[in-house]
Amino acid sequence: MLTSLRIWPNLLCLLAGIVFGFPLIHAPLNHPVSRMASANPAYRELSQNAFMVMSNRIELSRGRLVRYTDAAGQLQITRVQGMPGDQIGFAGQTLAVNAQPVADYPQLRMAQGSLIVPQDAVFCFPDIAADIGGNERNLQQYLIPANVLNGSVLYVLNNDSTAAANPEFFGYGYGLLLAYLIVFLALARNKDRLHPAVYYPVRWVVGLNLLVWVLLAGYGIHGGLSGIVPSIYFIFLSALAYLGLSAAAASSSALAVGLFALLAIFADKPILGQAGPNS
Numbered sequence: 075m076l077t078s079l080r081i082w083p084n085l086l087c088l089l090a091g092i093v094f095g096f097p098l099i100h101a102p103l104n105h106p107v108s109r110m111a112s113a114n115p116a117y118r119e120l121s122q123n124a125f126m127v128m129s130n131r132i133e134l135s136r137g138r139l140v141r142y143t144d145a146a147g148q149l150q151i152t153r154v155q156g157m158p159g160d161q162i163g164f165a166g167q168t169l170a171v172n173a174q175p176v177a178d179y180p181q182l183r184m185a186q187g188s189l190i191v192p193q194d195a196v197f198c199f200p201d202i203a204a205d206i207g208g209n210e211r212n213l214q215q216y217l218i219p220a221n222v223l224n225g226s227v228l229y230v231l232n233n234d235s236t237a238a239a240n241p242e243f244f245g246y247g248y249g250l251l252l253a254y255l256i257v258f259l260a261l262a263r264n265k266d267r268l269h270p271a272v273y274y275p276v277r278w279v280v281g282l283n284l285l286v287w288v289l290l291a292g293y294g295i296h297g298g299l300s301g302i303v304p305s306i307y308f309i310f311l312s313a314l315a316y317l318g319l320s321a322a323a324a325s326s327s328a329l330a331v332g333l334f335a336l337l338a339i340f341a342d343k344p345i346l347g348q349a350g351p352n353s
Contacts, residue, residue: 164188165186185213
């Protein structure tokens with residue numbers, strides 16, 4: 075029973091523990107960050123030298139990088155160029171979507187023609203297709219059934235993702251590390267005001283997240299992989315976005331929960347008055 079302890083700080087801290095602890099559980103289950111070397115040579119170098127913030131929640135749109143398993147069982151990464159109902163054409167070494175040129179492929183042996191993307195598929199075409207001397211291809215080869223897609227790339231962060239170019243990403247990344255540290259220290263400061271069944275699990279899960287994120291950030295700084303710090307923020311964000319929230323809603327929700335939890339932890343007086351003996 076909660077007697078002299080305050081109910082709302084405990085409930086809010088439990089909620090904060092779920093929000094701040096969920097990303098670490100979500101990460102290994104849904105692979106939101108991957109350095110996977112794709113079997114597709116067009117993306118091998120990209121995936122080896124960048125952190126791809128992924129989600130197993132398929133988010134299809136034109137221009138989106140997606141992950142799928144091909145007929146040989148190899149993981150592939152490619153780019154969605156056509157959605158169901160789109161008209162795809164290849165003429166004069168130029169790929170066009172709905173009569174709008176997308177890119178030129180002067181070295182690609184591709185049969186001239188057009189097609190309409192079926193409702194159960196997407197049209198994916200690599201950014202680099204330099205296979206001069208290879209067999210002639212056709213547009214049908216680049217239709218991928220929607221049911222074989224198993225991931226979408228939310229963001230690609232590499233050493234070109236500098237703080238000068240993306241100050242908001244780095245601000246969010248370091249801000250998130252600071253938020254974890256504040257919550258972790260605030261829990262210790264208010265141990266006597268929190269029920270043990272709430273305090274210990276929340277502090278452990280927040281502390282474990284904090285440790286992992288700090289180690290990742292340290293590894294990135296030491297190794298010169300500047301994209302790691304903003305990717306930490308996107309791990310956190312993609313965990314909430316995986317639940318169905320938009321990026322803006324996920325950020326707002328996390329911020330609101332964090333603020334209320336900090337207010338509850340640091341409050342010197344009960345939010346809704348002193349808990350009664352029956353609380």
